Amino acid sequence: MKQNRTRARAATGTALALGLACVLSSCAAPASESGSATQTEAAPGFLAVADDALTGSGALTVQLDYDTSEADGLDPQTAQTARSWMIMGLVYETLVTTDENFEIQPGLATAWEQPDDTTYVFTIDTAATFSNGRALTPEDVVGSLQRQMESLSVWSGQMGPVESIEATGADQVTVKLSEPYAPFLAALANTPAAILPMQEVNDGSVDLTTTMLGTGPYLVDAHRQDESWTFTANPEWRGGDDLAVQTLELQIVDQESTRQAALREGSAGLANFVSIDALTQLADAPDARVLNQSQSDFYYVNVNSQTPGSPLEDQDVRFAINTAIDRQAIADIVFAGETAPTGVTPSNLPGACSVDALPSEQATIEDAKKIIEESGAGDTTLNMVVYTSEPVMGQIAQLIQQQLDEIGVTVEIEQFDTATYNARVFGAPADFDLSVGWFAGYVDPSMVTKWWNPEQALFNAGYTGVHEDLNELITAGASETDPEARAEVFTELCATADEYSEIVPLVHRPSIVGFDTAALSPTIQSNEGYGNILRDITEYRLPAAE
């Protein structure tokens, strides 16, 4: 069945590949050639490993595509975007962290025990101090986690059913949950769960919205919104004197071509790119190396089932559309084979469901055509809303438009800036038929699956329905702690969400990182869940000054 589906698309795929890929990559050499060459891991789980033989220290300039703009200022607990988490994560630390395999590792907690399914006992690193010189105490940990739970921010929901947080020793904090919650440690591993200087927060001497005061390796020296951040090494950091990057300047450079130019000419040591084309466009730069870090983030298509009178109210029509969307073709053509398809659970996370097993992947195009024909859905032109700030959205939309044309569904693409897109898609009522967007994938599948429950994820209530069977699976996936049993739940969950076809996952969102080999030897993990391209900055090595 799957073979028929693939063969039926071979001709179209080839034609599209020749046409669209040429446009997307400026007719450069196929990205897969250079791309695959650059993606050879330096060590298992690492795209690059810093060269310990380098003994230099000094400044590093990093160019990023945009700055953060938090409504609540610099408070990490309310930070909503991966960029904020990364920047604030230079100053703040969390109890635990994640490694290259998405496994939880010690952070400010040197160890933890789990006497039962709902109790976590953390041993706090008493050598840690805040940058003002004060030692970290269990009370800081308790206060920080309680503050997060009381904040009602997005992340407080990700922390799960926390029942109590108590200091149970001079270096010990115990957290009790009301029921088992598998993503608990994963939620603790991200910046919104950062440990804050609660003594100073409580006595009013520190305002977290304007001042960053953490236990992390860097201090904020200067910030000009949308222009730059300057960080300097925190002398109090318990990591010691082994920090090669003593000064870090994050320059905000909106244009991808300008960031490429900076990397070529050496005015930036490291830069991020959104377009996969950077892999080929920088391939001939002698000192630049470009890597494709695999993120758990993924693109999706929303299929609005809630507009009265829309053919998309019919689940069969939505499923036919889902069937016609060829995820592998999107990965191959739009992303030159540099990414991979995914289901509801990000395919690079442990226990994720298999994309090939999804009902829509098993179905045939002929079935989809028949449903569209019989339903009369082909008589209606559907709009597909995308935003312009990430050009690849439009390219994905174009390919889906052509894929749906194969089953007789006409799609008109409408491109808007982000604010307009948000108003159209997340407004009440939602004003679109189809839309393209992306979710952060995090480091535990259950942190993402909850977005399929509109009673928890209020933002999608305007275009998705409430399905009790799906919601039960989402809850079961979060509370099941046995890996094998959990994987079975995810398989069923992915299939059920696939059949409802209201939010259709497509492919992973690549994260392209380039660096100047003459100026920097970084450590970069192959996988990333919280969008933190500077995760291992404390491991970076610099050449000694000549």
Place this chain on the structure above:
Amino acid sequence: MLQTLRWSAGRVVSALITLLGVSILIFAAVRLMPGGYEDIILGPLASPEERAALAAAYGLDQPIIIQYFAWIGQILTGDLGVSFVTQSPVVEELAKRIPVTALLTVMALFVTLVIGIPLGIWTGVRSGAKQGGAMGRIASGFGISVPEFVLGSIVIFVFSRLSLGIQVGGFSNIGSGFGPTFQALLLPALVLSVFCVAAAARTTRDAVMSVLVEPHITAAVARGETPWHIVRHHVIRNAGIPILTLLATVTAYLLGGAVIVETIFNIPGLGSFMVTGLDRRDFAVVQAAVLFAATVFIVVSLVLDLITSALDPRVAVTGKAGS
């Protein structure tokens, strides 16, 4: 004289009315755009209550008329409001960025004056000659037809591959010294000036050609005056008014073009600030920046009109420059 004063006063009043109209247009345009600041900053994950609270905190839940009069009231007291994103007074934000854009614009204008006008005079004088005329037309046609974002992208591509001692995309603040700032603005200013040089060359060429066919030029030739003397004493003076008019247009164009060039070259000036503000629905920033640009254009136009009327008093009488 009285007529000229009355005409000048009328021009000032019409400039103020234009400014008022621009303020209404800007305000309505940015407020009627779909999506608000709260949608961008809080993102889709935030609850409706959180969004409503943020909108209320910035007065965005008030009727648009009330918001407009509040804004105008602020402006009349010299307060341009607070940037939602940076939380700094817009006046302070503009003060950091206007000098950058001003320097970029002045550099581009300088290039326009130094290259465009002499080129126009030269091609106008040599309009009869095949080589000069053709070259001028090709150069100005190229300059007018290639948009800044294309030219800018090409320049970035070329200069990032060929190290010619000119840095791309590494802007230095004016506070760090004029030299590095000048160097950082050189390529953007050249890109920005291309259209203006071409437009200035064309306008000047046409003006020169229209003067060259007039009887007093024929008389000057008959008197045996040298070509250079004729150009200096008869042609430039008479072609001055259309060139002055062009300068007003070029100023407006440079401010508009700066938006694109600053964004491409990552220059933290007024243009890129305005684009970011628009993207984030940072209304106070967009309104203030557009109003500033409009004010500059209106004032420049007004000043040039007054200079024109001084050069040719018939302008104040008929509203048209004499030929």
